[in-house]
Amino acid sequence: MRAMPAPPPSTAARRRFWPLACALLALSVLVAATFAVPAVVAELRPAWQHAQDGPGAGAPGASSAEDASEREAHGADDAAASPDPAAAGLAAASGTVDAAGVTEALDAGLTGAPGTVAAAVAVAGEDTVVAGRSQERPMVPASNQKVLTALALAATVDPYERLETTAVRGDQPRELVLVAGGDTLLAPGEGRADAVNGHAGLGTLAERTAQALRQDDPDAAASGQWTVELDTDLFAGPELNPAWEGEDIAAGEITRVAPVALYSHRVPTADGADPGSRGERPEDPAAAVAREFARQLEQRLGSGASVTVGGTASAPEDAVELARVESAPVSEQSAYMLAHSDNSLAETLARVAAVASGREGSVTGVQELIPAALAEHGIDTGGLRAVDASGMAQQDRVSATTLARAVDTLVTDPRYGPYGRGLPVAGAEGTLSERFDDPAEAAARGVTRAKTGTLLDVVALSGYVQRADGSVLVYSLVLNGVSGGTTRAKDTVDRTVAALAGSG
Structure with a gap:
């Protein structure tokens, strides 16, 4: 004989159950929002700790064949994942950012900055610049041009593709x-x-x-x-x-x-x-x-x-x-390019991306690819001049807002996770290994990833920083017309990022 179904709960029991269920649901959402810090940001501290374990540990210059194989097996699932944990965490944290506090930190950090300054700071995952200085002015980006190259590569080549x-x-x-x-x-x-x-x-x-x-x-x-x-x-x-x-x-x-x-x-x-x-x-x-x-x-x-x-x-x-x-995997080559600011690799990967996009693998193909990739993601290209992929061309021009938005897209778009994780960690990896070494800059060590940029009279830094409350800011700081060496300019931008890390 088939068992009879259990009788439904009484109306009074149901009335007692639903408030409890709603409370549990609200608690689970709160916990998820608290701990869903973006995956790319969550790796900041572990990467910093690994760097203390020994030379090259955790750096983009190393690759595990077993790990790469596992990532390839899950690559399609990662790319299609929705909703993205990173985006969810960034959105959850965005409400904690006080624009006035960020502006105060930016102004304090840039006080006395040499040369001409352009700066843009935004909450990761959001379009609006919350603090800036001449953020729409076209500037010589130096190697920050490689951020645009990384985004163009991410938009056209699967991160687990192998050449x-x-x-x-x-x-x-x-x-x-x-x-x-x-x-x-x-x-x-x-x-x-x-x-x-x-x-x-x-x-x-x-x-x-x-x-x-x-x-x-x-x-x-x-x-x-x-x-x-x-x-x-x-x-x-x-x-x-x-x-x-x-x-x-x-x-x-x-x-x-x-x-x-x-x-x-x-x-x-x-x-x-x-x-x-x-x-x-x-x-x-x-x-x-x-x-x-x-x-x-x-x-x-x-x-x-x-x-x-x-x-x-x-x-x-x-x-x-x-x-x-x-x-x-190409995403690991991109990480190597960003960490070591490898000019030749940037130009090679940009041509590879141009071919993948259906364009010619040439100087012209790259010049067409970069603005097209930005426009595809809704990033303003006003004043942009993408003459090359590496930033070696003095004729390159890009605004701080465009650079900040490019960083934001790399680290929040669920399709580009492996590429976004390619930015080196401050004080630990690549061209940032010896940066943020003064007491006034120490607050940013291990909690920011960024791309450096240096020419004879240019210093630039574009990346993102995680604050103590878990919120994440993306930023771009570009100084042109620097004279008397670049040390002071580098200290200025490092100090500014540290101020952003501690901003209220």
């Missing part, structure tokens, strides 16, 4: 074509799964290629001459932006932009290691890759085979792939 470098068969019997796919952080030897710069290696690609050739025909692989051609069709137009100063090119601050390179367009050390940001620039970055791949492949084919480098050639449309290597 491929591929070896395929050419049109001729003993011809190979090395196809450049935009990865300019290649190592000359074996790739390192725990690295971003050097994640994929030419030695790894050569070994896989040699195995494929031996599998097809062991005798042919081990004897005779092979030729390697190079396909760089991914990018087009001039490799150097005409707006870049010759002295900056000569000094190695920027160089020819290629769709494939070693260690971000640097010459490896004698033992094949990353030479760092002061390493020499190769005369032809892509050709250097082709030569190194040929050398590595010849070693692996054996003494009876020789491998020479031909010229540039397009891979056949129906080319047979022999082997490939893949970069770290």
Whole structure:
């Protein structure tokens, strides 16, 4: 026999239940609002603590293959998540911000600032600037231009996308074509799964290629001459932006932009290691890759085979792939670009994004991409001049409001979480590792992420800061016409961000 359903609760019982249910629901909403601090901000303190554990810990320069694999598995779900915890937390915290207190902190921090100042401060997740100074004035952004590049990249390339470098068969019997796919952080030897710069290696690609050739025909692989051609069709137009100063090119601050390179367009050390940001620039970055791949492949084919480098050639449309290597996720390359203010990487990734958007991978394609990406997100482009992606062009112009809005979009749009987390932590990572070192600046250490910008007479800082009450402010501080060195200007903006962190 089927059991009879339980009788419904009495009317009086229901009247007692609903007030209790409503109270519990209200409490749960309050708890969620309190603890739903944005995911990107919640990582500020852990990243700061990890940095204390040892050199490079928690920095964007390191990558876990296992973590990357797990992120890839959940990438689609993360991108589609709604409502976004970050946005919910920012919205919940926004009501606690007193505009007058923020304005007072901004004015106090910028007192006596050198040069011409533009500043914008807003509550994260909101469009309105709550405090500012000449915030709509077009300014030279220096490397803060990379914030716009990161947003354009985020808007066009999936954060877990990997850039491929591929070896395929050419049109001729003993011809190979090395196809450049935009990865300019290649190592000359074996790739390192725990690295971003050097994640994929030419030695790894050569070994896989040699195995494929031996599998097809062991005798042919081990004897005779092979030729390697190079396909760089991914990018087009001039490799150097005409707006870049010759002295900056000569000094190695920027160089020819290629769709494939070693260690971000640097010459490896004698033992094949990353030479760092002061390493020499190769005369032809892509050709250097082709030569190194040929050398590595010849070693692996054996003494009876020789491998020479031909010229540039397009891979056949129906080319047979022999082997490939893949970069770290593009969002990790973006984080590396932001943390180390890597000019060449910024230009490369911008061209990759231009291609992904359907534009040409060229100077012109980048100049079209950046304003289009801003406009797509409803960000005002008044006065904007996006001449390059790195900020090396003195003709770049952007307002503090535009920079602040770009930061806000990166850290609050649920699709861009991995990109938003790429900004380095103050006092711990990248170009911010030695900033915020004075007592008046200490309040911002570990609680702000930002992108630096420095030229001879320009200092800029754009990012976001979490205040003690959990609310989050996004900001952009840009100083032009700085004279007598940049130390005082850097101290000014650092002090201002610290004041914002402690604002009431």
